[in-house]
Amino acid sequence: xxRTKPDIPxxxxxxxxxxxxxxxxxxxxxxxxxxxxxxxxxxPDSRSLGIHPVSLELFDEVxxxxxxxxxxxxxxxxxxxxxxxxxxxxxxxxxxxPHNYILACPQFSTELILRNELSKLxxxxxxxxxxxxxxxxYEQFVEITYSIDQQKNQxxxxxxxxxxxxxxxxxxxxxxxxxSGKRYNDTYIMGDFEDTTNFGPDAAVFLLKxxxxxxxxxxxxxxxxxxxxxxxxPEPSQLKLATLVQDRLDYDLFGxxxxxxxxxxxxxxxxxxxxKGRVLLAGDAAHVVSPIGGQGMNLGWxxxxxxxxxxxxxxxxxxxxxxxxxxxxxxHQRSIAKKVARRAEINMALGRKQRMPVFRNLFVxxxxxxxxxxxxxxxxxxxxxGSWWI
Numbered sequence: 450x451x452r453t454k455p456d457i458p459x460x461x462x463x464x465x466x467x468x469x470x471x472x473x474x475x476x477x478x479x480x481x482x483x484x485x486x487x488x489x490x491x492x493p494d495s496r497s498l499g500i501h502p503v504s505l506e507l508f509d510e511v512x513x514x515x516x517x518x519x520x521x522x523x524x525x526x527x528x529x530x531x532x533x534x535x536x537x538x539x540x541x542x543x544x545x546x547p548h549n550y551i552l553a554c555p556q557f558s559t560e561l562i563l564r565n566e567l568s569k570l571x572x573x574x575x576x577x578x579x580x581x582x583x584x585x586x587y588e589q590f591v592e593i594t595y596s597i598d599q600q601k602n603q604x605x606x607x608x609x610x611x612x613x614x615x616x617x618x619x620x621x622x623x624x625x626x627x628x629s630g631k632r633y634n635d636t637y638i639m640g641d642f643e644d645t646t647n648f649g650p651d652a653a654v655f656l657l658k659x660x661x662x663x664x665x666x667x668x669x670x671x672x673x674x675x676x677x678x679x680x681x682x683p684e685p686s687q688l689k690l691a692t693l694v695q696d697r698l699d700y701d702l703f704g705x706x707x708x709x710x711x712x713x714x715x716x717x718x719x720x721x722x723x724x725k726g727r728v729l730l731a732g733d734a735a736h737v738v739s740p741i742g743g744q745g746m747n748l749g750w751x752x753x754x755x756x757x758x759x760x761x762x763x764x765x766x767x768x769x770x771x772x773x774x775x776x777x778x779x780x781h782q783r784s785i786a787k788k789v790a791r792r793a794e795i796n797m798a799l800g801r802k803q804r805m806p807v808f809r810n811l812f813v814x815x816x817x818x819x820x821x822x823x824x825x826x827x828x829x830x831x832x833x834x835g836s837w838w839i
Contacts, residue, residue: 455590457483459760460607462581462593462620464488466497466556467732467749468613469563469575470507474757476570477511479764483605484567485579485595491560494709495641495667498555499743501831502541502548504750513566520562521554522668527652527829529813532698536656536810537817539826551652551743551830553667583623584610591727611729611756613749616718618734624725630718630737635797636681637713637741640690643706644672654800656810657697661741661800671708675741677800682712715739715797717790723752723782724775731756736786739793741800747831748789752782785834792828 459475461468464486475482500517508514529536542549567574582602584593591610596602612620621628644666646653652665660677667673676693687710691702718737723730732749739745759778763771803809816825827833 455606455608457481457605458608459483459611460485460591460593460605460609461611461613463612463614463618463732463734464564464575464577465492465613465615465732466559466563466746467753468611469560469567470750471611471613471731471753471756472567472574473511473513473563473570474507474753475760476567476574478757478761480757480760481571482574484575485581485593486575486577487580489577491557491564493557495555495557495673497559497740497743497746498553498667498673499747500552500554500559501744501747502544502551503831503834504747505548505552507750507754510754513562516562516566517552517554517559520558520668521552522650522666523550524553524650524652524665525550526650527654527665528648529817530653530655531806531810532655532657536814537822538651539817539822539829541826541830543823544826544830544832553665553673555667556746558668581614581619584620586610586624586727609727609729611731612734613730613732614734616716616733616737618730620728621720621730621734624728626725626728626730627721628718629721630716633715633717633739633797635715635739635741635801636678637675637715638678638682638685638690638693638711639673639675639713640685640687640710641667641671641673641708642702644670645702645705646672646700648672655698656799656806656813658803658806659697660802662694662697663800674702677802678712679802681714685710685712713740715741717793719783719786719790722776723779724772729756729775729778731782735782736790738786738790739797742793742796742829744789744793744831748786751785751834755782788834789831 459482461484464484472484527539578598582594590606592606612618655662662676664674687707720735723735731752759774
């Protein structure tokens with residue numbers, strides 16, 4: 450089957466934070482694209498909310514930073530504590546300007562902003578209510594079969610299909626790209642509560658014998674609480690989370706406003722390649738890392754920038770050059786994903802239940818009262834992951 454020109458150069462499957470940002474980056478590079486997204490509206494809750502400086506710098510490049518700063522809250526400091534004493538603190542203010550902070554922005558705000566910014570560039574770019582049924586890859590193009598609101602099937606052709614459709618990616622599975630990794634025993638419960646603490650704009654991490662408790666500020670006077678649990682809690686409740694916090698910290702979260710509750714486990718999976726023929730992967734479709742540290746969504750955005758740079762390089766070039774460049778994207782981003790996963794594992798290890806927490810706490814205290822704390826701040830803000838070049 451041959452076709453001289455596809456309908457659209459790039460089709461992105463999945464319109465979450467990664468797919469939307471990728472579309473923005475591609476259009477800024479002069480690459481026309483469409484995003485096929487099942488959901489009509491942005492997610493209704495806060496979910497992923499930490500936007501790191503490296504991502505804000507990417508937003509600067511494409512001119513979309515300002516609405517995020519208006520919607521989010523800047524976290525400039527993190528405090529490490531036990532139940533009854535302060536171990537030390539990390540300040541992000543010595544990190545490179547202008548974004549020497551982590552921005553807390555609920556995912557529903559992030560998706561809404563990205564949808565709005567994408568619409569400004571191309572009001573037809575995002576197709577909602579779209580379910581991809583399957584795709585057929587040919588030598589010169591890919592044909593995608595999809596439906597809108599589960600109506601009659603439609604077909605569209607493209608040079609490349611990019612899976613941004615999450616950890617259970619249908620694009621990755623149909624392309625037969627192996628996804629290997631493991632599940633950890635670590636489990637957590639989290640919830641967003643009215644902020645009744647005295648921490649103000651600072652994040653707090655409690656290193657306790659029973660396991661980590663962290664809380665960090667959100668916009669609109671809310672605060673996210675995350676608590677390490679012995680086992681997965683299938684039906685999370687405000688009572689359960691508040692009881693754990695009361696038992697471990699003697700802090701009262703009972704009966705106050707709560708807007709979101711969930712339980713989660715931890716996984717680490719990595720696709721064997723992010724580029725196979727005319728199929729590309731980005732975000733959770735390519736890699737899943739621990740949510741502790743809030744780096745997964747940001748890692749997906751790093752994929753987007755490199756992938757958009759790759760498309761900019763292949764415009765008007767031969768297909769064999771494209772294959773080389775996309776393989777380079779895959780190799781580079783797989784390396785970055787492995788590094789992020791190792792950092793996440795360190796975060797989890799420090800937050801696990803300890804028989805003798807005094808040694809861990811001493812280690813943290815020494816680290817946060819030495820020049821190493823600047824390195825810790827760099828790691829927490831996703832610096833030092835490695836540069837991209839073609």
